[in-house]
Amino acid sequence: MSIYENIRSVKHRIEEAAKRSGRNPEEITLVAVTKNQPVSAVEEVIKAGVRDIGENRHQELLTKYKVVDSNVNWHFIGHLQRNKVKYIMPFVYLIQSVDSIALAKEISKRAEKIGKVQDILLEVNVSGEATKYGFPPKEIAPAIEELAQLKNIYLKGLMMMAPLTDNIERLRPYFAEIKRIFDDLYRRQGPNVEMRYLSMGMTGDFEVAIEEGSNMVRIGTAIFRP
Numbered sequence: 001m002s003i004y005e006n007i008r009s010v011k012h013r014i015e016e017a018a019k020r021s022g023r024n025p026e027e028i029t030l031v032a033v034t035k036n037q038p039v040s041a042v043e044e045v046i047k048a049g050v051r052d053i054g055e056n057r058h059q060e061l062l063t064k065y066k067v068v069d070s071n072v073n074w075h076f077i078g079h080l081q082r083n084k085v086k087y088i089m090p091f092v093y094l095i096q097s098v099d100s101i102a103l104a105k106e107i108s109k110r111a112e113k114i115g116k117v118q119d120i121l122l123e124v125n126v127s128g129e130a131t132k133y134g135f136p137p138k139e140i141a142p143a144i145e146e147l148a149q150l151k152n153i154y155l156k157g158l159m160m161m162a163p164l165t166d167n168i169e170r171l172r173p174y175f176a177e178i179k180r181i182f183d184d185l186y187r188r189q190g191p192n193v194e195m196r197y198l199s200m201g202m203t204g205d206f207e208v209a210i211e212e213g214s215n216m217v218r219i220g221t222a223i224f225r226p
């Protein structure tokens, strides 16, 4: 299967999952994760009509941004070191993986320097695994209060990495828990908070994530496997 065909198949599966949960498939954003893929693959994805591209390393994002000649929404989805923020700031669309207050502060500071308000998502560490980045669910609300002081970031939602498992049905409660937190925050939005994106679901689990309320999925393997 070509990248084009893989994308069609992923979109079809997104539609079916959305319908199963009584939602409009158009509400769900597909982010193609192009990490470790050559520029030509990124270009094929764009040709297939996908406008949202995700990368998890700042250097790779920069390299691709420089050569891909298209108007694309570049998403950053990996662990971002504070001293790398300035490199991606001028063009990154959404930083999904904000995993500490210190990082949020650096983003706001750098954004202010170039007169930008940067959209971000907070990364949630739902399973509490110490090896994972992100805020434990309980720390999200207090974190948001702190972030409200930062003028040059705009909090647009939450991003979740599911724990590894060979039984995706076990992930349902995790997805549902984050959806509940998301809905709760939705009711309490502030001047720089607007809960719009709930980014959860990857190749192995995106249909379950959508059924549980995700509206943004990050897909790599299902698009690039031969």
Ligand SMILES: *Cc1c(COP(=O)(O)O)cnc(C)c1O
Pocket: 033, 035, 056, 077, 078, 161, 202, 203, 204, 218, 219, 220, 221, 222
């Ligand atoms: C690689 C990656 C994905 C995509 O994973 P696949 O299983 O290849 O679809 C999604 N989100 C993040 C943060 C990733 O690093």
